[in-house]
Amino acid sequence: MTEIAIRTENLSRDFGSVKAVDGLLMEVPSGIIFGFLGPNASGKTTTINLLLGLLEPTSGRAEVLGFDTRTQTSEIRTRSGALLEYPGLYEQMSAEDNLEFYGRVWKMGAAERQARVKELLAHFGLWERRRESVEKWSRGMKQKLATARALLHRPSLVFLDEPTAGLDVVAAASLRDDLAGLTAREGVTVFLTTHNMVEAERLCRLVAVIRQGRLLAVGHPDELRAHTDSPHVEVAGSGFNEHVLGLLRARPEVSAVEVQDRRLSIQLRQEMDVAPLVSLMVSAGVQVEEVRKGKASLEEVFLTLMEEER
């Protein structure tokens, strides 16, 4: 039986008349990276604050690592790590001292602390710069250090609130690789909030989509695609005139057709062989350069869910 790291039952939190989290019902199995996706102000950070016991729910309840978030907050925080909205580093202090402090907070012995600090700084490529104060570091390096801090005491569960936000592509990819490697090696459960779909798709075994505090969907990225995605075909080329579009729309297996620049997107009602459609277009004068049967990206699934919710 899979162990459950996080369980919420109709978890809600209001701020005045605003429902920041609204009846959240979900389970996060242990040992996976769980993606919690949503646009800005959708309730992701509030959910983390509720799960860490930093905020009391207005109604409903949640269990984290088997502990109640209302009454056993200390037990939860003892076993969890967190990288919240900001890196939260003491910028005038050195990288080593930042980790040293949190090692003391988590009551790690001196020898264990030193070994773990060295291991993590080396893993993230920061060991050579451990004595520098972090204020002049790049955002990517700070995020790596903050991630190292969250993992310092070998927590069972780590909350990462948009860890790659604001990083350039290279820094984000590097942090993602480090994170994936480390979490796999240490078997830690990761609750990852992000609005970066590529990140979620690459890292997460399960994803949940939240909007305006309400959970829209939970599942493996492929399951979400199956739920929300109809098969489609992307055609690159020229000659996509109204006559061609009319011919395609008249076909019973086609549900929608859209042209953007030199790309034609055909939504199908069901999986099918697309050769007859390509023949139709060629015979109508379309110059076809490329045909690709589409599998929607997680981003498209996300946008579809957002659209449906509206």
Added chain:
Amino acid sequence: MIGDMLSVIWKERKSLFVSRGSRMRALWNLLIPLVLVAIWFPLAQGPDWVTSPVALIALMIPTLLVSTTIPDSFAGERERHTLSTLLASRLPDRAVLFGKLAVAVGYGWLVTIVAILLALLTVNAAHWQGHVLLYSPAIVVADVVLSFLLAVFVAGVGILISLRSASVQSAQQLLVTILLIPPLVLGVIFSVFHKQIGNALGGIDFMQAVLIAMGVLIAADVVLALAIMARFQRARLILG
């Protein structure tokens, strides 16, 4: 709890003194009050320094130092976005609160003690009487005990202000403004009613006045301690 407080004290000490930028700032903050209390006033007062109430000028040290360190420690954590990470850790609220308080109060108090000892050296070196000049008991009690109680008082007011301030600067400005009010009000009252006050307090000697001040500060410190313990709670801090 003590172990957790020591962790916070370790970090606060690093932030305050050990980090390069902080060390220079802390030295500059120390320089003027130390020069005034340890050198200028003892030289100006001469041997009277060890018995005169002027020696209470040392009480400005905890006021000045604590009023700069507390906003930096509390409002600064929020301004620099380190507070939420700290609150997401296993540290109990009280360990964070009292660890920070201990460093600020300890710093202000210890510097005061060092300053009055240096002042004693200065006055003995500059006005040697053939024997070592020592402070009168009333001055010792006043400087040592009142400086501690005053440091706690300033810290308490500073914490309450800092928890409601968005930035270190606004917290420091408001704290200094508030700390200036009591001396100004007392000054106005004394200048208007000096005869009546003189008659009423005529029978009170310096030591008794010090004890009264201690009683008032202890009461104020207890009230402030209760207020900050009620206010310094994770949920309230997270919501700002």
